[in-house]
Structure formats: structure tokens, C-alpha cells
Amino acid sequence: MNNTLKVSDAELYYEVRGHGPLVVLVGAPMDADAFAPLAELLKAGYTVLTLDPRGVKRSTLNPGGTSRPDQRADDLAALIRHVDAGPAVVLGSSGGAVSALALAQYHPEVVRTVIAHEPPLSRLLPDADELLAAAERQMADYLAGDVIGAWKQFFRGANIQIPDQVVELMFAGDRDPVQVAAERFWFEHEMRETITWLPDLDKLREVDVVVGIGEESTGQLCDRTSTALADRLGVEPVRYPGGHTGFAEIPEAFAAVFQPQLKGIHSPR
Structure with a gap:
């Protein structure tokens, strides 16, 4: 089922598959399509909710709106209540992991477990000032029109080894305008708010939080950042197949690790 839900300053596109206990799969800037293969693997035993985050692809945002983790947490809470199959196990990846942590912090009543897969929480690191200054340069360069230069900086800063010529091929020439719009929204409205968010660790310790890291990351x-979060929470990180986007690139292997974490979850109905 594909549908939309209006909230105070946005209209959220979401998809629901299957029946059973609620599992939410969320990214930022990744949209519902990135999680579709994993959702298809899970729908036989669960109600699976995926969505486009506010301002991305099919989810619209009122003029002047932005995308802070607390706003995305409110969006998730509204969707979980609307679907009415919760509380939910929420798997968030990248910026979506920050959204999921914010959901656990601000709306703990709607979650059973939050699995934060590689949240980019730069402020947890000792070199946070340097990292955030570099991110500001990336955002400024992208918004000034140096798309390829900004992405090269991004991958270097993330220590993701992609040759410059590959980056040039990825981000040059004619590109999908919908993807370009989502990308620009990340640099203009999501990135700063996501990487500067500092979680309330005491509140998160009151919720079942799993920290996930890709085996290739x-x-x-x-x-x-994920290791730092796990250390602060006093939990052992779980290693998932693949790298930062393993859930999309090798969904079957990812699901083989993820599904055992869902055992014992029973529908409240």
C-alpha cells in the first residue's frame, strides 16, 4: 500500500507491506525505494513501513521548512501511530539512524527496539570541530555549484575509498533530476542538522538500542561515530554484511543478520 500522511509542515509518502508486528525501515537522505528489497524479504512475517523522509522525492515540505532529527522523529511517530500496528522495531541507516535515535529519545512509547546502523554523529568524536568545519566546506562548495568537488571532499572525509575518476563519472553529465533534487536537499537542509545532533545518552539508555556497523566499513x-555511540551507551555493536549501504546492495545477507533480532516480537493485537 502506497499513501501519504499530512503533518504540520509536510506531506509524507509511505509504503506498507505485509502483516504482523511493525518494522520500520528508514534512511536520510535514502528514500523508500532504497529499502524496498529488504522490505520485500520481511513482509511475509511483519508489517513493514518504509518512507521518503520529509522534503525528499515524493514527500513534500512547506516553503522554508527544514529537516532536523527531532522533526523527522515526529514524522516517524506520526506514521507509526497512523499505521496503528506498533510499537515498532525501527531500523535506521545513516541519517535515518539519527532519525531513529531521535525517535527513541523523543517518542520512546512508539518503539520496541531501535537499530541505528552507522549514524554519522560527528559530535561524539574528539576531532568533531575539524570534521564539522570540513562538512561546512562541502556544503558551501556543493551549493555554489561545485558538485563533483563537494562529493570528492565528502568521500575523503568519510574515509570511503572511491577514485576521483569514479566520482566524476558518478556525478557528471545528465542525471536524474529527482535524485539531484534529493541530493541538493541533503546538502542544503539535512546534512548539517544530522551530523551536529547530539543525542541524550541517558534517555537512550532507557530504550533498547542496537548499534550496527557494516563489516566493510x-x-x-x-x-x-557508531563505535563512539556504542561505547557511550555501553553496548556491543552488531556487525552487518556489507558497508554503509549493505541493506540495499546485499539485502538477503543483511536480512540474515537482521531477522534474528526480530524473533520474539509479538503483535500487540
Whole structure:
């Protein structure tokens, strides 16, 4: 089922598959399509909710709106209540992991477990000032028109090894305007708010939080931020197949690790 839900300053596009206990799959800037293969694998036993975050692709945002983690948490809480199959297990990846953590912090009553897969929480790191200054340069360069230069900086800062010529091929020439719009929204409205968000660790310790890291992400920035979060929460990170986007690239292998974490979840109905 594909549908939309109006909230105070946005209209959220969402998809629901299957029946059973509620599982939410969320990204930022990744949209519902990125999680569709994983959702298809889960729908036989669960109600699976995916969505486009506010301002991305099919989810609209009122003029002047932005995308803070607390706003995205409110959106998720509204969708979970609207679907009426919760409380939910929420798997968030990248900026969506920050959204999921914010949901657990601000709306703990709607979640059973939050699985934060590689949240880019730069402020948890000792070199946060340097990292955030570099991110400001990336955002400024992108918005000034240096798309390829900004992405090269982004991958270097994340310690993701992609040759410059590959980056040039990825982001040059004619591109999908919908994807370009989502990308620009990330640099203009999501990135700063996401990487500067500082969670309330005491509140998160009151919720069942799992920290996930890709097996191929060792040494990358999100490996560092995720490890720092797990250390602060006093939990052992769970290693998932693949790297930062393993859920999309190898969904079957990802699901093999994720599904055992859903065992024992029973529908409240």
C-alpha cells in the first residue's frame, strides 16, 4: 500500500507491506525505494513501513521548512501511530539512524527496539570541530555549484575509498533530476542538522538500542561515530554484511543478520 500522511509542515509518502508486528525501515537522505528489497524479504512475517523522509522525492515540505532529527522523529511517530500496528522495531541507516535515535529519545512509547546502523554523529568524536568545519566546506562548495568537488571532499572525509575518476563519472553529465533534487536537499537542509545532533545518552539508555556497523566499513567515519555511540551507551555493536549501504546492495545477507533480532516480537493485537 502506497499513501501519504499530512503533518504540520509536510506531506509524507509511505509504503506498507505485509502483516504482523511493525518494522520500520528508514534512511536520510535514502528514500523508500532504497529499502524496498529488504522490505520485500520481511513482509511475509511483519508489517513493514518504509518512507521518503520529509522534503525528499515524493514527500513534500512547506516553503522554508527544514529537516532536523527531532522533526523527522515526529514524522516517524506520526506514521507509526497512523499505521496503528506498533510499537515498532525501527531500523535506521545513516541519517535515518539519527532519525531513529531521535525517535527513541523523543517518542520512546512508539518503539520496541531501535537499530541505528552507522549514524554519522560527528559530535561524539574528539576531532568533531575539524570534521564539522570540513562538512561546512562541502556544503558551501556543493551549493555554489561545485558538485563533483563537494562529493570528492565528502568521500575523503568519510574515509570511503572511491577514485576521483569514479566520482566524476558518478556525478557528471545528465542525471536524474529527482535524485539531484534529493541530493541538493541533503546538502542544503539535512546534512548539517544530522551530523551536529547530539543525542541524550541517558534517555537512550532507557530504550533498547542496537548499534550496527557494516563489516566493510572498518576505519570509515561512520565506523568511528557508531563505535563512539556504542561505547557511550555501553553496548556491543552488531556487525552487518556489507558497508554503509549493505541493506540495499546485499539485502538477503543483511536480512540474515537482521531477522534474528526480530524473533520474539509479538503483535500487540
